[in-house]
Amino acid sequence: MTPMIMDHPLIQHKVSLLRDKNTGTKDFRELVSEIAMLMCYEATRDLPLKEVEIETPLSVARTKIVSGKKLAVIAVLRAGLGMVDGVLKMVPAAKVGHVGVYRDPETLLPVPYYCKLPVDITEREALVVDPMLATGGSAAAVIKTLQDNGVKSIKFVCILAAPQGLAHLSEAYPDLPIYCAQEDERLNEHGYIMPGLGDAGDRLFGTK
Ligand code: PRP
Numbered sequence: 001m002t003p004m005i006m007d008h009p010l011i012q013h014k015v016s017l018l019r020d021k022n023t024g025t026k027d028f029r030e031l032v033s034e035i036a037m038l039m040c041y042e043a044t045r046d047l048p049l050k051e052v053e054i055e056t057p058l059s060v061a062r063t064k065i066v067s068g069k070k071l072a073v074i075a076v077l078r079a080g081l082g083m084v085d086g087v088l089k090m091v092p093a094a095k096v097g098h099v100g101v102y103r104d105p106e107t108l109l110p111v112p113y114y115c116k117l118p119v120d121i122t123e124r125e126a127l128v129v130d131p132m133l134a135t136g137g138s139a140a141a142v143i144k145t146l147q148d149n150g151v152k153s154i155k156f157v158c159i160l161a162a163p164q165g166l167a168h169l170s171e172a173y174p175d176l177p178i179y180c181a182q183e184d185e186r187l188n189e190h191g192y193i194m195p196g197l198g199d200a201g202d203r204l205f206g207t208k
């Protein structure tokens with residue numbers, strides 16, 4: 001499935017501010033949350049609807065509400081945590097799961113270390129959130145973890161992606177819908193997205 005690059009002007013604008021090295025932790029956090037909210041709006045465009053009758057103060061309206069599977073937001077620790085609030089603003093009833101994976105700085109390979117999912121995860125559609133898709137190793141490990149736990153319906157939402165990460169993830173999971181705000185040029189020799197925004201986790205949590 002071809003990754004969907006979300007080029008909405010508001011998303012573009014906010015990603016530009018996010019990239020700026022002078023954007024501090026507070027603004028960085030707010031921007032990640034706002035971008036996640038806008039991306040969630042797009043990523044949920046295909047949610048099924050059903051017709052209902054609603055009594056207005058004047059009459060009865062035949063109108064639509066979301067039906068089908070409920071959502072679970074899956075945050076990839078740490079940086080994915082920054083996107084959870086934004087998604088929950090759009091879908092307040094969603095449950096939240098956490099999958100911990102860090103990237104070994106030498107090998108750049110993913111090291112899974114934590115997984116806590118909603119008990120009814122197999123009945124939910126999972127929206128995996130992580131701002132950065134670099135080599136794609138972490139995302140692929142998370143998708144595998146979800147599939148191993150019986151999750152059938154999964155979407156992946158990131159803010160910046162490197163071409164290598166998009167290729168890796170879509171080759172490993174050809175049916176996985178991938179949503180991304182911007183595709184960058186390349187990875188540097190340390191596996192960082194270029195021009196990128198730096199280390200998303202450190203900028204979100206002020207750890208460097
Ligand atoms: C970052 C980011 C992704 C991963 C992407 O996490 O949030 O999870 O790197 O890299 P990849 O596509 O090459 O696997 P990091 O490993 O820095 O962990 P942290 O958020 O806990 O600092």
Ligand code: URA
Nearest residue numbers: 134192193198199200
């Ligand atoms: N993780 C990040 O936080 N930033 C990158 O550029 C690559 C991986």
